[in-house]
Amino acid sequence: MIMISKPVDYSTRNYRENKYQFRPNVNVLESDTTFELQVFLPGWDKSDVNVTIEKGVLTIESNKEWTNEDKHLWKHREFIPKAFKRSFLLPDNVIEEQITASANNGILTITLNKRPVFRKEVVVQ
Amino acid sequence: MNLIKASSFPTIGVSSFSSMIDELFNRSLSDFGATGNLFSHPSVNIKETDNSFELELAAPGLDKEDFKINLEQDVLNISVEKQQLKEEEDKNYRTKEFSYAAFKRSFQLPQNVNVEGINANYDKGILTLTLPKKEQVVKAVRQIEIN
Known part of the structure; x- marks a missing residue:
């Protein structure tokens, strides 16, 4: 059995198949009790983004259509928002029922609580 | 957010709206040095309409006061x-694809920008600067009589 110790990027296939042209950046932080995923989404509304969990895989996606009517007005572009889908395989110690998400100033933060480590001391009689 | 006129500020690698010399030249020294890294360089979009330029800088997770x-x-x-944020970076990052705790970008403005009218707004992680154009003096067509 492979033990994974942090959320693992699982979205390679989506991007290899060229289904999505935009891939938001993600930071993963770990503390003793939690993992925190910070997803870089400037310009998105929280209603445009879906976070789902299925069979231990967390998926963050948006199918928002970005209009390109004012294409002729752009003089310079480094950042082009598009529909995306990123998935993460979660470690076994994440409590799936306790996953929460919040959006603030263009960053979507997903908090994953870890199951406390089982400890028991056996006293020698 | 105030627009301050700086007296002397070292500008390294200025990019111009018109020439768009970018990326490498546009990075400030701190991006390469010890304090920054290549992630700490927010993306910029520039739009031009008849009356103004609009500059969008994608830098989420900040406050407008920053x-x-x-x-x-x-x-x-x-x-x-x-x-x-810099201190926060000492936290245990397992994967890190972005960080905008410190950066600087500079742009050379075209001559037709009305600098007094520049304003800025920060919403959903995007800083938008509106740079109105100076009103062009439209030269009236003058008919020249042929004698």
């Missing part, structure tokens, strides 16, 4: 240095 925007001659500087 931005310093100043103008020196015709060079517009946008910078952020956030100590608190």
Whole structure:
């Protein structure tokens, strides 16, 4: 059995198949009790983004259509928002029922609580 | 957010709206040095309409008070240095694909920008600067009589 110790990027296939042209950046932080995923989404509304969990895989996606009517007005572009889908395989110690998400100033933060480590001391009689 | 006119501010690698010399030249020294890294360089989009230029800088996770925007001659500087975020970076990052705790980008403005009318707004992680154009003096067509 492979033990994974942090959320693992699982979205390679989506991007290899060229289904999505935009891939938001993600930071993963770990503390003793939690993992925190910070997803870089400037310009998105929280209603445009879906976070789902299925069979231990967390998926963050948006199918928002970005209009390109004012294409002729752009003089310079480094950042082009598009529909995306990123998935993460979660470690076994994440409590799936306790996953929460919040959006603030263009960053979507997903908090994953870890199951406390089982400890028991056996006293020698 | 105030627009401050800086007296002397070192500008390294200025990019011009018209020439768009970018990326490598546009990075400030701190991006390469010890304090920054290549992630700490927010993306910029520039749009031009008949009456204005609009500059969008994608820098999520900040507060509007964090931005310093100043103008020196015709060079517009946008910078952020956030100590608190820097300390946060000492936290246990397992994967890190972005960080905007400190950066600086500079732009050379075209001559037709009305610098007094520049304004800035921060929403959903995007800093939008509106740079109105000076009203062009439209020269009336003058008919020249042929004698």
